[in-house]
Amino acid sequence: MTPRDVVRVGLVVFAFVVVQQTLMLDLRVGGVHPDIMILLPIVAGLVGGPGRGATMGFGAGLVADLFLPTPFGLSALVGCVIGFGVGVATLALDRSAWWLPPVAALGGSALYEVLYAVLGSLLGQPQMLHVALLQIVVVVSVVNAALALPALRMVAWALAKASIEGMPTSAVASSGTR
Amino acid sequence: MAMPRRSRRPRTTLLVLVLAAVTIITLDARGGFHVITSGVKSVAADAFAPVRSGVNDIIEPIGSFLAGSVHYGAVRQQNQKLQAEIGRLKRQISSQSDAEQAMKQLSTLLNLPFLANLQTVPAEVTNYGTSDFAATIDISVGRDDGVQLNMPVVGSGGLVGQVVQANHHTATVRLITDGQSSVGVRYGPPPGLLAVLTGEGSAKPLGADLVPSNTPLTNGEQFTTSGLQGALYPAGIPVASVITSKTGATASQESVTLHPLADLAHLRYVSVVLWGPSS
Numbered sequence: 001m002t003p004r005d006v007v008r009v010g011l012v013v014f015a016f017v018v019v020q021q022t023l024m025l026d027l028r029v030g031g032v033h034p035d036i037m038i039l040l041p042i043v044a045g046l047v048g049g050p051g052r053g054a055t056m057g058f059g060a061g062l063v064a065d066l067f068l069p070t071p072f073g074l075s076a077l078v079g080c081v082i083g084f085g086v087g088v089a090t091l092a093l094d095r096s097a098w099w100l101p102p103v104a105a106l107g108g109s110a111l112y113e114v115l116y117a118v119l120g121s122l123l124g125q126p127q128m129l130h131v132a133l134l135q136i137v138v139v140v141s142v143v144n145a146a147l148a149l150p151a152l153r154m155v156a157w158a159l160a161k162a163s164i165e166g167m168p169t170s171a172v173a174s175s176g177t178r
Numbered sequence: 179m180a181m182p183r184r185s186r187r188p189r190t191t192l193l194v195l196v197l198a199a200v201t202i203i204t205l206d207a208r209g210g211f212h213v214i215t216s217g218v219k220s221v222a223a224d225a226f227a228p229v230r231s232g233v234n235d236i237i238e239p240i241g242s243f244l245a246g247s248v249h250y251g252a253v254r255q256q257n258q259k260l261q262a263e264i265g266r267l268k269r270q271i272s273s274q275s276d277a278e279q280a281m282k283q284l285s286t287l288l289n290l291p292f293l294a295n296l297q298t299v300p301a302e303v304t305n306y307g308t309s310d311f312a313a314t315i316d317i318s319v320g321r322d323d324g325v326q327l328n329m330p331v332v333g334s335g336g337l338v339g340q341v342v343q344a345n346h347h348t349a350t351v352r353l354i355t356d357g358q359s360s361v362g363v364r365y366g367p368p369p370g371l372l373a374v375l376t377g378e379g380s381a382k383p384l385g386a387d388l389v390p391s392n393t394p395l396t397n398g399e400q401f402t403t404s405g406l407q408g409a410l411y412p413a414g415i416p417v418a419s420v421i422t423s424k425t426g427a428t429a430s431q432e433s434v435t436l437h438p439l440a441d442l443a444h445l446r447y448v449s450v451v452l453w454g455p456s457s
Contacts, residue, residue: 021226022233025305031381032310051188058195062202066222069312069342069350072215073202080195084188120311123203127357128311130379136310 008158013060015154016040021067027143032136034143035109037064037075039151041083042108042144046090046101046152048159053083056155071123078119082112105148109141216343223345224320279446290332290449292402292415298332298449299323304348313356313380313442315339319450320347328410330451336416336439337361337403338448349450353442354417355380362409363401363417366393372404375417375436381443384418386434393432395423401436412453 001009016036024034040060045053057079064075086108093100113136120128144151205211290298301323305316319325321344331338331351339359343350352359359377363386364370374387389395399420405413418436425432 017226018229018233021230021308022237025308028306033307035310049188051191054188054192054195058199061199066219067226068309069307069314069352070309071203072206072212072219073199077196077199077203080192080199084192087188117311124207125311125358127377127379130357130382131311140310 005159008160009056009059012154012158013040013063016060016151017063017067020064029139030132030135032132032139035113035140036144036147036151037061038079038082038109038112038140039105039144039147040155041079042086042105042112043101043148043152043155044159045083045086045088045108046095046104047156048087049091050084050087052159053085053087054080055083057081057083070120070128071125074116074120074123078112078116081115082108085111101148101152102145105151106141106145109144110137113137113140219343220345223343223348223350227345227348279444290334292336293332293449293451294414296412297452299325299452300447300449301331301349302447303445307380312358313353313377314342315351315353315445315448317349317351317448317450318347320345320349322346323450324452325349325450326454328454330411330415330453331448332415332451333440333442333445333448335441336418337411338440338442338445340410341450351448353377353380354384354438355382355442360387361411361417362404362406364404364413365389365395365399365401370404372406373401375401383421383435383437386436387431389423389432389434391425391429391432393423395420395432395434397421400439408455410455412451 016039020036024036027033037060041053041057044056048056058076061076061079062073064079065072068075086104090100090104113133117128117131117133202211202215206215299319301317301319303315304318307314308316315338317331325341325344327341327344329341331341337354339351339353339356341349342352354361354375354377356377357379361375363373363375365373371389371393373389375384376387378385386401397420401417401419403409403411403413403415403417405411416439418438421435421437423432423434
């Protein structure tokens, strides 16, 4: 990645943090607020492949952890796994399909929240499994599915010049058209 | 059709990142490194506070403008005037009721009988938790106002929680309903029996440990902080009241659920008690 790419990624992550810490914290459904920071590894996995998805998940997760009371590093751990997973799972799919980003955001967000709760409870926070997990999964997944396309455009802009690893040539070509 | 050739580099990247994340989590949980992460979190919160405030100042008028635009095209001029008038009156009533509620909470905070001579710092609740997995609130005072880690926080009615992150101008408070919270309490006729109240998650009743089986408890009976030596809270702060209590046939403990006395769902203002275990 060039310094320009790093600046672009930094700007996108900062924009997501601002929206998360202002709009999203006030937007509550049954006491649950959306979490758009999860979108970053998911769409990075779609745009840049498993490697970029994992790296974005780790970086954005560490930034998100700065504002969370849960164990520091947990969002980074889950984020890099989910970013990698989305990248691998969608390698063989047609990335130009309009439905792919919302579906990936829906499934990826649901998996993220479940994995987050399970790993958190294993790390000495058993209460993380006693929350309204189904409600959290539904609210976060639906909002992220709705915001997947604009998020994908932002991350595609940030990663435009970055090399795309581990992806078939056809996938690289189709992601480059976005 | 030839299968696309994939690099092994992403897998190596994932492995390195997972190891790095696990290392960070482990170091953070082991004490020494936690001072660093807590400091970084504090710097991030202080740096981000003006951004959050600025963005909120921008967003609120835009939201009001958009809401007004939607109504403009939907009704005739006469209806617009009437609706605007109705809206203004409703806002006035709502604002008055809001102000009355805020005033009520503030005046109650000024006269909390259970605090006796303890010094407090009033604070506004600025955020209701940044994570769906923890019951916390953010408040508008921090280290510059004398707030330190682990200080108790009270609201009208009783104990609210404990400061778990103190930044320069803001702080994060873990509510007593959070799963990580436990409060040493006293109940029953003086000198009282001791128990521990545990959080079961946001908006859920509290649980109680160490209440012997067949203890006579009445609904509404209050539990107050024990204030034992080394306790995290000063003695005598009301915490919760009994909702249900029952003993199983073979249970060694009474199964008790309790309702927090402070209205944790509608906190506007709270007081940080400038008190530590060594006070």
